[in-house]
Amino acid sequence: MKKFLLLFLLISGFCAQSQEENSTKIYFSQALYYHLPKYEAKAKRAYRFNDYERGSFLFDSLVNNCLRYTFMDNFKFYRLNQKPVHLYDYKKPVYLITYASWCVPEKGEIPAINELAEKYRDKVKFVVLFWDKAGTARKLSEEFNKKVSVVYIDESQNSDPFVIQNLKHSLGLPTCFLISENKQIMDIRRSIFLPYNTPQKVSYERNYESMEEGISSHLTRASHEKEMATLLSLEQ
Template sequence: MKKLLLVFLFIGPTVFSQQELQEKTYFSEALYFHLSDYNRKADLAYRFNDYEKGKELFENFTSTHLEGSYMDNFKFRNLKKKEVALYDYKKPVFLITYASWCVPSKGEIPAINELAKAYKDKIDFVVLFWDKRDKVRELAEKFSTNISVVYVDESQNNGAYVVKQLKHSLGLPTCFLISGDKKIMDILRSVFPPLQTEEETAYRENYIALETSISQNLIKGYEGIYADNVQAE
């Protein structure tokens, strides 16, 4: 009996950890099984200019099939041309994708810079560009030094798998909030205020939307003081 108990003590935890690994669904797997159905429905909605339906389909797709999956260990390049893996970031990750031809939402970059300053000790902020290095170096100047700027250069036929999963699947800009163990907690589209919106108002709208998701998904128990103050004004 004692021998059986010892066997269970030594083998049991290993068995459970293997089961837990088997139960993990990765982002790329979730896309493989569900993306085509989403694309079919979304394409139909946008064909008839039903943008509200398209937005609803995106939110349902990401919340039902992608959130809760684990982000793959995708690899990029930093501005020093060094390979950087997503799992190199040990804190929870705020990841947003851009490109030089993609116009950011008004007020979005200042909001991200301010959030990176406020949360730099708790969250790794990563901006991923689908661009050539020289262009990315130029664009990186808009972002705070608290933000890690990385890129994938498609023109050199690099990172085809990453491009397929992170760019061609959901488009850009897309924001992923990822826990420390790389579980996807939330997926967001950028906030696009009307063109006539004042810069400060646009900044606040972006800040509130992003901070709300951060406080709910990455920093448990934190109250978004700034957002509360803004909403109270």
Template sequence: MKKLLVLGILSLYFSNSFAQEERQIPFSVAISAHIVKYNQKIDLAYQDKDLERAEFLFDSLVTNHLSGTYMDNFNVYPLKGDPILLRDYEKPIFLITYASWCVPGIGEIPALNDLADRFHDQIDFVVLFWDNKVKLKEKVKEYNSNIHLVHIDEKTNQDSYIINKLKHALGFPMMYFIDGNKKILDIRKIVTHHSSETLSNSYNIHFNSLSKGVSLLIADLDLNTETKNAESEEKENEDQRTDKERNIDEEYERYKQERDSINKKDN
């Protein structure tokens, strides 16, 4: 009986301790837990040609189960140089997953280029192609130098588990908005439109859509900066005296009080 009581107390203690810490759930774990049921429901929606229902299901999956999870660490491969780990990107990440055979809207890449020009000091813009190096080379001229172009060849990559989840679970092209700690703030589909759209209209459609992701990352960055500044101010305002200095100051305060008291009596 005593053993059971002790075990119960220990269990309660550790449960409370862990509950106080933020649970950092990996994206791969979260998507694995919910993707089967999601696919069943969304397949029915598409069979019924209910696009509104399909959109609702995607938004619910992201909002309720994927936002707030942490992107797994994995290698991406630039055209030149060594592989790069996702955690090596220090800024918030605007990640787009793509493939060379996907046909973007005529104004999509120009809009992304303009946003990268404006915000590359604050955000790492990363376009990840599910392709080999040869295919990636064909795309380089379309993007400006402020965008990190990387690729992963699924046949040769060393992170097959997370790559399988990223590429096949939600599909692509897809946008992932990831903060500096690699927490996923949101996941959005790339906006599509009819191929007959003019360059001007296509640019505006994509610029407005992509800007929402940029705004989300910047707002989160500003919030974190404000929080850090507030914590820094709080530390600065804390009593930073040593115990010896504090004792001396307290002794001096007592001396002043006694002196003032004597002066009042004399008067």
């Protein structure tokens, strides 16, 4: 009886969560439209007075309270062969990292991305988005392994929606988005910034741990939800 009650509570909780998500589906661009102006005003004031701790707190609050669990818009970017591709063309969960040529990654960040892309190649698609021209993105792509999909957006030729501008100009670079299979944003993180003289091994370990923690947590949650869905279908 206790096992049946526990199963009932788990299934009920899953159903309630699914219904809530379906009835309150909000897109990333919508959340930015409503919450970004207030965040920017407070963040500019914090950074004006070099209050980086406050600035970091404001960013985390924006993510946790306003952006997490929204749904990423289906925007367009380009492969290195200049052929267009949309975010929703990727059927797996996506780990999206935004860069620009003038934004230098941590010395251990790219090796960590390459290692994780290899480790999770069957479960997560790693996408590195450069805000640059095709030639620049092609040259920068040489540092990434073949499991990482390197794409670009040339802003001088961009005519895509509101979300494109804010992916770059509002949250800063580099920024990482963990996006579920159904394109729900599970987490948004800024890359780690360590002191310049940090050894590469330490930089690699810190970056690897930070990214891996978010990915493994999401995959665990996704696996649990699928198990609950299977139990529900069997009960029906």
